Amino acid sequence: MTRADMTVPAGHPIDPDGRTVLSAPEISRCLRRIAHEILEHNKGATDLVLLGIPSRGVELASRLAAMIAEVEECGPIPVGDLDITMHRDDLRRQPTRAPMRTVIPAGGIDGKVVVLVDDVLYSGRTIRAALDALADLGRPRAVRLAVLVDRGHRELPIRADHVGKNLPTSHQEKVQVRLAGFDGGEDIVRIASGATVLGDPA
Numbered sequence: 001m002t003r004a005d006m007t008v009p010a011g012h013p014i015d016p017d018g019r020t021v022l023s024a025p026e027i028s029r030c031l032r033r034i035a036h037e038i039l040e041h042n043k044g045a046t047d048l049v050l051l052g053i054p055s056r057g058v059e060l061a062s063r064l065a066a067m068i069a070e071v072e073e074c075g076p077i078p079v080g081d082l083d084i085t086m087h088r089d090d091l092r093r094q095p096t097r098a099p100m101r102t103v104i105p106a107g108g109i110d111g112k113v114v115v116l117v118d119d120v121l122y123s124g125r126t127i128r129a130a131l132d133a134l135a136d137l138g139r140p141r142a143v144r145l146a147v148l149v150d151r152g153h154r155e156l157p158i159r160a161d162h163v164g165k166n167l168p169t170s171h172q173e174k175v176q177v178r179l180a181g182f183d184g185g186e187d188i189v190r191i192a193s194g195a196t197v198l199g200d201p202a
């Protein structure tokens with residue numbers, strides 16, 4: 001039987017090139033597992049603050065916060081955005097990027113358990129910048145990291161506490177995360193470096 005012959009359930013687009021890493025339903029399942037892991041590790045939702053790293057980490061943090069509140073049957077989990085632009089170590093090498101917004105929940109981050117949320121973990125330099133940005137804002141009791149995809153190739157001693165999918169990749173590839181409400185479609189694909197997959201994945 002070829003891939004094209006297979007019956008594909010609704011929500012699982014046929015992927016003749018085998019590039020799809022996670023479909024939309026699989027992304028949801030990964031996030032739900034991460035929400036449970038965060039709760040288990042933190043022994044509940046007390047003192048949790050989720051901070052998404054723009055761009056797509058913001059959407060993921062907000063989804064995780066909603067899932068944690070639903071699972072724990074508690075009030076809203078504080079969630080915010082952490083812009084890292086001015087803390088990047090490649091500011092002089094990269095084309096200029098406009099800073100995005102940083103939004104810290106009303107209760108602040110002092111003494112809290114901050115979970116940084118991003119879509120892809122690669123060199124680790126974004127997370128290093130995030131830790132730098134965080135230090136300007138307060139002193140959390142602990143900082144943890146949740147990512148949807150860990151594609152390896154770390155250049156710094158940084159690891160994620162919660163990972164949706166560990167994906168061994170080559171440097172020549174790029175992992176592209178698309179989130180509904182942000183990109184139109186929703187999936188994660190691996191593509192040749194420099195290429196961009198446009199449009200709805202379905």
Ligand SMILES: O=P(O)(O)OC[C@H]1O[C@H](OP(=O)(O)OP(=O)(O)O)[C@H](O)[C@@H]1O
Pocket residue numbers: 053054055056057118119120121122123124125126127
């Ligand atoms: O571990 P690293 O090597 O730092 O790579 C991971 C970062 O790269 C991507 O962000 P990008 O800078 O492409 O911006 P985007 O989130 O706006 O796509 C991704 O969203 C991560 O934040």
Ligand SMILES: O=c1cc[nH]c(=O)[nH]1
Pocket residue numbers: 120122151173174175176177
């Ligand atoms: O493959 C990669 C590397 C960094 N950031 C991404 O979003 N994808």
